Amino acid sequence: MPGVVEDSPLEIAIVGGGIIGLSLAAGLIKQNVNVKVYEQAKGFREIGAGMAFTANAIRCMGLMNPDIVSALRSGGSVATSLDKNDPNDYLRWIDGYNKRRKDDPSHQTMLFKIDAGYKGFEGTRRDQFLEALVKVIPEEIVELKKRLDTIEEKANGRVQLKFTDGTTAEADAVIGCDGIKSRVRELLFGSDNPASFPHYTHKVAYRALVPMDKAISALGEYKARNQHNHVGPNAHLIHYPVANQTMINATAFVSDPNEWPDDKVTVVPALRKDLEDAFAGWNPCLTALIRHFPEKLDKWAVFDTWDYPAPFFNKGSVCLAGDAAHASSPHHGAGACCGIEDALCLVTLLQQVNATLATTPTTKTKKAEALAAAFEVFDAVRRTRGQWLVNSSRRVCDLYHQPEWGHPQKWTKAETCFEEIRDRSLKIWHFDYDGMMRDAVARYAEKVVV
Ligand code: FAD
Incomplete structure (x- = not known):
């Protein structure tokens, strides 16, 4: 009831126990937020595919909760390069099509190489990382076999989640980390809006x-x-x-x-x-x-989500993060890295919400207002970067597939693409997450005057 002082801690429901949902939960636990993760699957056995995180994304994990980094490393890392004389990681592009040397048709010209530095990437098996990540979070926090169906904002400022098994749950806010086919995104934008679905x-x-x-x-x-x-x-x-x-x-x-x-x-x-x-x-x-x-x-x-990007990541006490907010093709190999940045931004903002609630009488309406303000800031700080990654991933794939590679007179033109590819890669690898956190805190302070 508005006006009634409630001393309860912040309660956040996360829909989806993928890499981003679980990392966010691990980060929020450190901020003493009461968090629940609702995951539709029966368990966390994912496919054993490999994936890599940039050194930058790993530092973001460490800022949320160092146990996330330990979970990542517990499965052992998969080297993407192996050169006894050089410990750095590189990305290499090579001419796959042309036979430039008549005397040696199998010769391939090395086109470009970018140095990502020492441990520039750390690879892991997706399933091993998730299994280790689940162990970072107390068991009672994750509920399996809970497929979200609907979300309803209630008059008392709380949010009710309904699951397809007929059960319900309540929280102060919902964060949709439910991946590329996000139900939370569909509920925010409506089933007749193309932005609700990937293309x-x-x-x-x-x-x-x-x-x-x-x-x-x-x-x-x-x-x-x-x-x-x-x-x-x-x-x-x-x-x-x-x-x-x-x-x-x-x-x-x-x-x-x-x-x-x-x-x-x-x-x-x-x-x-x-x-x-x-x-x-x-x-x-x-x-x-x-x-x-x-x-x-x-x-x-x-x-x-390139054709129809999410027009906003937040509405009231509901918010999208990770692939649910910005699902990218895999050509930069950085979709999860970008989702980790989202999670760090949310953890930073919810820490601010906690601080607001600690210094003012905590009514449920006050909570809802502070959460809505935090999610508005999240949208302002994260949406452009998240969607940029989606666009950039498409762009680099188009550059890899240029028809010009097939025309000897146009090779030189095609090769200039690596200037652009380098700039795009560096924008991912060297993201200023400190600046992001400062920006988020400052914008939140402008909105919520205690
Ligand atoms: P997901 O991992 O998709 O998790 C979503 C979770 O939500 C799932 O567990 C799902 O079961 C659950 N869920 C869905 N709907 C509901 C519902 N209605 N109710 C409850 N739960 C629900 N990124 C990198 O950073 N580095 C890489 O090297 C890399 N390689 C990639 C290679 C490939 C081939 C692909 C396809 C992607 C790659 N990515 C990489 C991208 C990365 O995999 C994704 O960005 C990342 O997995 C997104 O995590 P997420 O938690 O947002 O979503």
Whole structure:
């Protein structure tokens, strides 16, 4: 009831127990926020795919809760590069299409290399990281098999969540960390708004694990043992070593001018032959590597929120973060890093809300106002960067797929793209998270005058 003094701590419901939902929960625990995570799945067994975090994102994790960093490292890291004489991590782009040397058709020209510094990236297996992250959070905080259906803002300033199993829960605020197909986003924008759903990027992906000896026979020792991104007209193929250098993880992305027929089914069976056709005429190293892919493959349609970005990340006591707010294609390999920045921003702001409530009589309306102000600031501070990543990921993929790679007279033009790619990569790697936190605190203070 408005005006009644309530001394209860802040209660936050997080929808979705992915990397961002769990990291945010771990951060909020440190701020003495009462947090609950509602996850639709039965457990946290994800697919064992690899992913990497930038050194910058790892520092953001540490600021939220150092146990997140320990969880990341507990699964062991997967090196993306291996050079005994040089401990730094690099991204490398190589000409995948052209045969520039008549005497050696399998020669590949190295196009560009960016130094990400010592431990510039730390790789992990997604499933191992999540399993370790769950252990950072007290067991009673996570509720499994809870698929969000609706959210209702109540007259007393609280929010009610209804789940598809018919049960309900209440909180002071809801943060939707429910991923690319976010239900919270759909509830905010409505089912007839295209911004509620991700859309097809017109790129498909094929992934395979290739044993290291076969990868070496196709690519040669150095390329097989180090991350490389092979670019060419309308496609690219990226690979890096995994499983203690016993295999490489290779993913080929191919441009597709057609529409994707069904946005509910984004993975369909395909054949190696489809990929061989897409890479016909490429450098023989690449065609040899693709021959080591399994005959039957999955074709995965890449979706994102580029066409219809979220017009806002917040409404009252409801807010979006991570892929729910800005789902990116994977070409920068930084979607989760950006979600971690979101989580740090939210933890910073909710710490401010706690401070407001500690210094003023805590009524439920006061809580709702302070939370709404914090979420407005979150939207102002994070939305442009989150959506920039989505746009930039599309842009770099278009640069990798330039038709100009197929025209010898236009190679020089195509190669200038690496100036732009370097700038975009550095904008991700060197994000000023201290500045973000200061900005968020200052903007919140302007809104909430205690
Ligand atoms: P998710 O991981 O999708 O988690 C959402 C959670 O919400 C899920 O557990 C889901 O079950 C749950 N959920 C959904 N709906 C509901 C509901 N209605 N009720 C309750 N729960 C619900 N990023 C990087 O930073 N580095 C990388 O190297 C990298 N590599 C990538 C490679 C590939 C191939 C892809 C596809 C992405 C990659 N990314 C990478 C991006 C990264 O995977 C995502 O940005 C990140 O996983 C998003 O985390 P999230 O917690 O926001 O969403």
